[in-house]
Amino acid sequence: MIGLILAAGAGRRLRPYTDTLPKALVPVDGDRTVMDLTLANFAEVGLTDAAVVIGYRAEAVHERKAALEAAYGVTLHLVHNDKAEEWNNAYSLWCARDLLSEGVILANGDTVHPASVERTLLAARGPEQRIILALDTVKKLADEEMKVVWTPEDGVRRITKLMEPAEATGEYIGVTLIEPRAGAELSDALRATFERDPQLYYEDGYQELVDRGFRIDVRPIGEVDWVEIDNHDDLAKARRITAGATAANAATAVGTPAADTSAGRG
Numbered sequence: 001m002i003g004l005i006l007a008a009g010a011g012r013r014l015r016p017y018t019d020t021l022p023k024a025l026v027p028v029d030g031d032r033t034v035m036d037l038t039l040a041n042f043a044e045v046g047l048t049d050a051a052v053v054i055g056y057r058a059e060a061v062h063e064r065k066a067a068l069e070a071a072y073g074v075t076l077h078l079v080h081n082d083k084a085e086e087w088n089n090a091y092s093l094w095c096a097r098d099l100l101s102e103g104v105i106l107a108n109g110d111t112v113h114p115a116s117v118e119r120t121l122l123a124a125r126g127p128e129q130r131i132i133l134a135l136d137t138v139k140k141l142a143d144e145e146m147k148v149v150w151t152p153e154d155g156v157r158r159i160t161k162l163m164e165p166a167e168a169t170g171e172y173i174g175v176t177l178i179e180p181r182a183g184a185e186l187s188d189a190l191r192a193t194f195e196r197d198p199q200l201y202y203e204d205g206y207q208e209l210v211d212r213g214f215r216i217d218v219r220p221i222g223e224v225d226w227v228e229i230d231n232h233d234d235l236a237k238a239r240r241i242t243a244g245a246t247a248a249n250a251a252t253a254v255g256t257p258a259a260d261t262s263a264g265r266g
Helices: 034-044 058-072 089-095 116-123 180-196 202-211 232-254
Strands: 002-007 027-029 049-054 075-080 104-108 131-136 147-151 155-160 170-178 217-220
Touching: 002 034, 002 089, 027 034, 027 232, 034 049, 034 058, 034 104, 034 116, 049 058, 049 089, 058 075, 089 180, 089 202, 104 116, 116 131, 116 170, 116 217, 131 147, 131 202, 147 217, 155 202, 155 217, 170 180, 170 217, 180 202
Parallel strands: 002 049, 002 104, 049 075, 131 217
Antiparallel strands: 104 170, 131 170, 147 155, 147 170
């Protein structure tokens, strides 16, 4: 199994950072970026290979490739999305279709989250599971979140932003475990999705799978601080979250209580 980061998007609401950088390389924790934090998570759960789908400002990722490999002990493969500034991320994930047969932990390039999310997904693996979504069942939902309806009998029934919050089981946080045996069917569903409308999300590809009778599972992530970075307010929240985590780790190392630096939820 390998790690996979979708990092082809421009993130124009984060200008001026994204005038020269893809969103995944905007600094979050000192010099560390979302890509750094995600690769650190992958390394923490034992993944030694990772791939990044790149597109907008791809040269910035190429320039940092060697340093990222050295910092996190991973071999990094770069997958180019030739339509990153035209099409949405259903196509972006499809660009990495050849890697899906290896099994991946997929992480959006704009989601700051702890390695406990990856550990939760890995612990949920079993002979019946093929795709497992990380789900926040704690957060109070609003209109913009990627909402999920799930039942124990059927698995995921709906995944969309276009849902009344009260109907949802929780929010998909942008991290998925995809088993090798799901790769071919997911690739076909993604192709059908972007051919129908190139502006659709890969989560619409998940819905395509569900509509075909494919079972998708979820695992709640518990009380976890995370955030999807879409704008400068989200970036500020991500920086508070990472600062709090750094303070907690430092306090644990010296055996003293951490200060209360709670930043709220994603």
